[in-house]
Each structure stands twice: as structure tokens, then as C-alpha cells.
Amino acid sequence: MRIANARLVGTDGGDPRRGGDGLVDIDIADGMVAAVEPAGAAAPGADPGQVVDAEGRWVIPGLWDWHTHFTQWAKTLGRLDLIDARSADEAMAMLRRHLDERRAAGTLNPDAFVVGMRFRHSLWADDAQPTLAAIDAVSGDQPVALSSADMHCGWINSAAARRLGVSVDGSGLLGELAWFDAYVEFDKAPGAAEETARLVREAEADAARKGVVGIRDYEMADNIASWIGRFADGVDGLRVEAGVYPERLQAAIDDGWHTGDELPGSRGLGHVGAMKMIADGSLNTRSAYCSTPYSGVTPPTCGVLSYTPEQIEDYMRLATEHGFTIACHAIGDEANTIVLDKAAITRARGSIEHAQMLKPADLPRFAELGLVASVQPQHAVDDRDVIGRFWAEPAGIPYAFRSLLDAGATLRLGSDAPVAPLDPWMAISAAVFGTESSAREPFQPEQCIDARTALRASTNIGRDRLRAGDHADLVLLDADPYAAATPEAMRAMPGHVVATMLGGRWTYRA
Known part of the structure; x- marks a missing residue:
């Protein structure tokens, strides 16, 4: 494939190193960049039937998010989001509406946890903090567990505490280590695995629309096994480095894994990542x-x-x-x-x-x-x-x-999604x-x-321009990001993503 007439970022009116108008042709073979040449230059092996005209759009390497908890990020696409709550009362009003809507839709399972995300009680006034009485009054016997924005504590009701086998004081807050242990229980409800699989695919598609081609996943889970299973199921829209937590490190060593090892069935997209320690x-x-x-x-x-x-x-x-x-x-x-x-x-x-x-x-x-x-x-x-x-x-x-x-x-820049949105x-x-x-x-x-x-x-190669020998992971934009003069303009750049390519295939085209 050849991507013709693409413009390098940071060129406007000419780049003497890359031709008078700053346009280049990018030749791609076997999932790799074979050549980056001034537009119109002859390149051996180019197939005229496989030319995509970028029409002067800007090209950058594919973007990476260097720190995610990908499963939890995916679940924010289907869970109650409390990021806009400015007090415990506002959070409880949002929870009440969510429960009412779920009851009306017939999707509220009394045996399954209702999970909410991203409340920021550190910004709430001292008299507007979480309490066990407040969440119990809204939720009754329905198990409810709400995660703080940084995922380091949870606000749970009495029904959830009984289900989890934990004790909470009058605040209803469950501290860090107990919360980390509790979080894995939410995925054991009937239908949870199917919902997670659907949301992971949605999250991959959402990432591709923003120009993302890769992530480091530090989910608190057996990430190696999780991603081997996902690749086997055809989830292949991202490159993934799967982190290993200390408590699973010896098992990973015993299984013969090392950082950088390719995950079976990933076709080069998945690799074992680092040991993630908190x-x-x-x-x-x-x-x-x-x-x-x-x-x-x-x-x-x-x-x-x-x-x-x-x-x-x-x-x-x-x-x-x-x-x-x-x-x-x-x-x-x-x-x-x-x-x-x-x-x-x-x-x-x-x-x-x-x-x-x-x-x-x-x-x-x-x-x-x-x-x-x-x-x-x-x-x-x-x-x-x-x-x-x-x-x-x-x-x-x-x-x-x-x-x-x-x-x-x-x-290296990342989001810590879902603490912040997965959006480079x-x-x-x-x-x-x-x-x-x-x-x-x-x-x-x-x-x-x-x-x-x-x-x-925000790239895997530490550069803003592709070279021969790079993976054919790239993004076409209809605006130069370096011309974004305000935070609003830079945050609007996902709307300027025209196409995202991963390993020589399109994962998104507007």
C-alpha cells in the first residue's frame, strides 16, 4: 500500500528536507513502513491499485496510552459515572436516578452489584462527605459499590459490605487494599463476563477513533491470560503490553514469561509487560x-x-x-x-x-x-x-x-484510565x-x-514522524496538532482523526 500526499506535522508551506510542499508518500509492506519519500518519488514495488491519497492531511505515528486499567476503563462505558458530583448529596441523586432507570428498564438484578465510578470526595466540603447512612437510604438492599476517581477507595452500602464480607464505618468508605481485593468480586455476577467482552470491544473502537494504536494495561488481574483469551476471540484493535503484579510474578516466572515475550495468538500485537507494583x-x-x-x-x-x-x-x-x-x-x-x-x-x-x-x-x-x-x-x-x-x-x-x-x-504520557479518560x-x-x-x-x-x-x-517510537522500518501504525489528521493554540483546540483533536492504521490495516476510517 502507498499513502500518497501526506503532510508531516509541523510543516506549513514547505519542508526543505522533505520536498518543497512538505508532502510525502509512505510505502507500506508486511505491516511495516517500507519508505517515506517526497511525494511523487518513485518507489520500487508500489502497487498503483493500492494507493490511498491523503490529500494533504497530516500524518503522525500511532498514539499510545502508557498507563491504563483497560477493563475498568471499558466498564466506564456502561457504568454510572459520578465525576460531575460536587457533594455526597449530588452523588446520591445521580445514584437514585440510575437505580430508577435500571428498574424501569428491567435491568436491575438484585443479586448483582451496581457499580459506579469516579466520585471525587477530596474536592467536597467537609460537611458533604460520604456516609453509610446516605448510601443505604438511596440503595436499600441492592448491593452498591462506588469507586473513587483514583480507584484507591470505595463507597459501599451495607448490602455490599455483607456480600463482600467486609466492615465499614459510618463513612461507608472502604480503604485501599481492602478495596483492591473487593473490586474483583464485581465481575463474578451472572452475565458479567459477556458484558465485559462487549465493553472491551467498544473501548478498543473508541481508542481507534482517537488515533490510539497501543496501551500498557495494568489491570489488577491475570493480564497475560486475559489478553491471550481476548486475542483468541478476535479482539485485535490495539497493541497491548500486559503488566504483571508482584503477587503473580513468581507464577509468571514459573510459566517461563519475560517482559517482551509475544502473547500466543496475538499476531505480534500482544506482549508481556512490566512488573507493576503499587x-x-x-x-x-x-x-x-x-x-x-x-x-x-x-x-x-x-x-x-x-x-x-x-x-x-x-x-x-x-x-x-x-x-x-x-x-x-x-x-x-x-x-x-x-x-x-x-x-x-x-x-x-x-x-x-x-x-x-x-x-x-x-x-x-x-x-x-x-x-x-x-x-x-x-x-x-x-x-x-x-x-x-x-x-x-x-x-x-x-x-x-x-x-x-x-x-x-x-x-511517557498516559491517562491511568479510568482515573482520566483514555485520550492521549x-x-x-x-x-x-x-x-x-x-x-x-x-x-x-x-x-x-x-x-x-x-x-x-505519546508514541511508541518517541518521535513525531515515521521512518522506514517502523511498524505501520499511523494516524491521518485533517488539522495540524501543532497549530492548536488553546487547550480546547487540542482536546478537540479526536474530532480531526480521519483514519487510524495498526500494522498496515485500518482500525478506523471516518
Whole structure:
């Protein structure tokens, strides 16, 4: 196939390196880019019957989301979304409407959990917080479980607590580790597997419409087995790196897996990913592990580690010695220091996920240790008010994107979907503009990065232009993303995706 007359991003009126008008022809063979030449140049082997005229549209490499919980993201397409609730009362009003609609439609199963997503109680007033009485009053005997936006706690009713075999206090909130364990129970209801399969396909199609060709999946599940099964069922719209959690690491080692191994039946699309470890909590639940106490929290707390430093070191060593890279969640500044220390000791390679607050002394250590900073810029936009509330006097730098780059670190952008939507354009916009609206000033403008850097950090090749030898993963756009002068314009870029190609085949065409 040849894609003719495509325009390279960042060219307007001519690029002397690529021809006078900045247009190129891209030849594709066996799922790879065979050549990128000035438009009209002869290329051996081109089949005139397989020419697609891009008509001057812009071409970029296919986009990646470097941190997702893909199954949970898929389920947001079919679950109650509470992101707009500004208080517990508003959340309960939304839940009441949802239950009424489900009853009216005959889809409310009294034996199955009703699951909601993305409430942000860290932004609610002190007198507008979750309570067990409030959720019980709305839901009665119907088991209901609502996940916080960062997925680090849940708000459940008494019926759900009985079903899960857990205890909750008057807040109705279930803390991190208990919530992580509880979450897997929601998929055991009758019909849950079929619903999940349908929503995963919808989520893949949604990703392709945005120009996405690949994800790293850190779902809290047996991701290797899950994706082998999905590829066998014909789910093949994305490249996938399937993460392995510490508790499953030894089993994966015993089964002979290593990071980078191809998943059987994936036709080169699926690979084993990194060992994903959650070292500490989150900002919104005041459990990210920091070197100084949270502001305005009584009794004082610095957050918590999910594993002891010794366990972090042991798991990193086990992973490294058996061919696994790491992807270590660290949000608080002290958690990041500990994780960097243990990576240095074990010579682990891979990424630090989130890296939301960093001590200045730790910034150059990413490059020194060869660790990628895998960050989620939309979190900075979402958390800016929470930062002012709970990290009013931080010992480190929150969301230090520019500082990391200046220190030589490699950035990769993601969403942590469903914490933020799976949408690289949203991540790029947040990284570049530091705000989601032109009506509000940027958050930490000194930490914003340029659009070219942000786009490159949203691809698998770290570039914004294709070369011969790359996978034929690309996106055609009817607008130049580098011309987007406002956050609104950048966030509207999914509407300018004309086509998405994965391995030489179209996964989306407008």
C-alpha cells in the first residue's frame, strides 16, 4: 500500500528536507513502513491499485496510552459515572436516578452489584462527605459499590459490605487494599463476563477513533491470560503490553514469561509487560507516602507505603533477575525516593508510574538510573485544587514535567484510565497548556512542555514522524496538532482523526 500526499506535522508551506510542499508518500509492506519519500518519488514495488491519497492531511505515528486499567476503563462505558458530583448529596441523586432507570428498564438484578465510578470526595466540603447512612437510604438492599476517581477507595452500602464480607464505618468508605481485593468480586455476577467482552470491544473502537494504536494495561488481574483469551476471540484493535503484579510474578516466572515475550495468538500485537507494583497510596485519599504531613489533616499523616522498603527491593530484584522490567507506582515524594533507591540497588529498569511529587535531588536520578517517568498530565489539571488543599507546603515539586525533562529524564504520557479518560490528546493538552480551559490560568506554567515533546511522549517510537522500518501504525489528521493554540483546540483533536492504521490495516476510517 502507498499513502500518497501526506503532510508531516509541523510543516506549513514547505519542508526543505522533505520536498518543497512538505508532502510525502509512505510505502507500506508486511505491516511495516517500507519508505517515506517526497511525494511523487518513485518507489520500487508500489502497487498503483493500492494507493490511498491523503490529500494533504497530516500524518503522525500511532498514539499510545502508557498507563491504563483497560477493563475498568471499558466498564466506564456502561457504568454510572459520578465525576460531575460536587457533594455526597449530588452523588446520591445521580445514584437514585440510575437505580430508577435500571428498574424501569428491567435491568436491575438484585443479586448483582451496581457499580459506579469516579466520585471525587477530596474536592467536597467537609460537611458533604460520604456516609453509610446516605448510601443505604438511596440503595436499600441492592448491593452498591462506588469507586473513587483514583480507584484507591470505595463507597459501599451495607448490602455490599455483607456480600463482600467486609466492615465499614459510618463513612461507608472502604480503604485501599481492602478495596483492591473487593473490586474483583464485581465481575463474578451472572452475565458479567459477556458484558465485559462487549465493553472491551467498544473501548478498543473508541481508542481507534482517537488515533490510539497501543496501551500498557495494568489491570489488577491475570493480564497475560486475559489478553491471550481476548486475542483468541478476535479482539485485535490495539497493541497491548500486559503488566504483571508482584503477587503473580513468581507464577509468571514459573510459566517461563519475560517482559517482551509475544502473547500466543496475538499476531505480534500482544506482549508481556512490566512488573507493576503499587508502592504507596494516592493524593486524593491522603495515602501517598510523603516526607512531610498532609496539610489540614487531623490526626497528622504522611501517607502509607503499600509494601515495606525491603519488600519493594525483593520484588524488584526478583523481577530483574528473571527478565522483567518494572513499572512502579510512586506518588508521594518519600515513596519516589525509596523506589529510586531500590532501583539503584537492584539495577531494575523500566518506569516510575505517576511520580507526582519529587524532591529536587531525585529529578536527575531518573536519567542516571535509566528509568522512564510515566506521567499522567490530566491528573495535574484534575488535582490542582486538591494539591492546594493537602499539599499546601510540599517538600517536593508536584507534577514536575519540565523539571524532569530538564534533568534528562524520558517522559511517557498516559491517562491511568479510568482515573482520566483514555485520550492521549487530553494528556497532551494538559501537558502543554496546564489547564483544560482558556478561562482558567495554567497550573504551574513553568512545568508545561511543548507540543512536539508531548506528542513524541505519546508514541511508541518517541518521535513525531515515521521512518522506514517502523511498524505501520499511523494516524491521518485533517488539522495540524501543532497549530492548536488553546487547550480546547487540542482536546478537540479526536474530532480531526480521519483514519487510524495498526500494522498496515485500518482500525478506523471516518
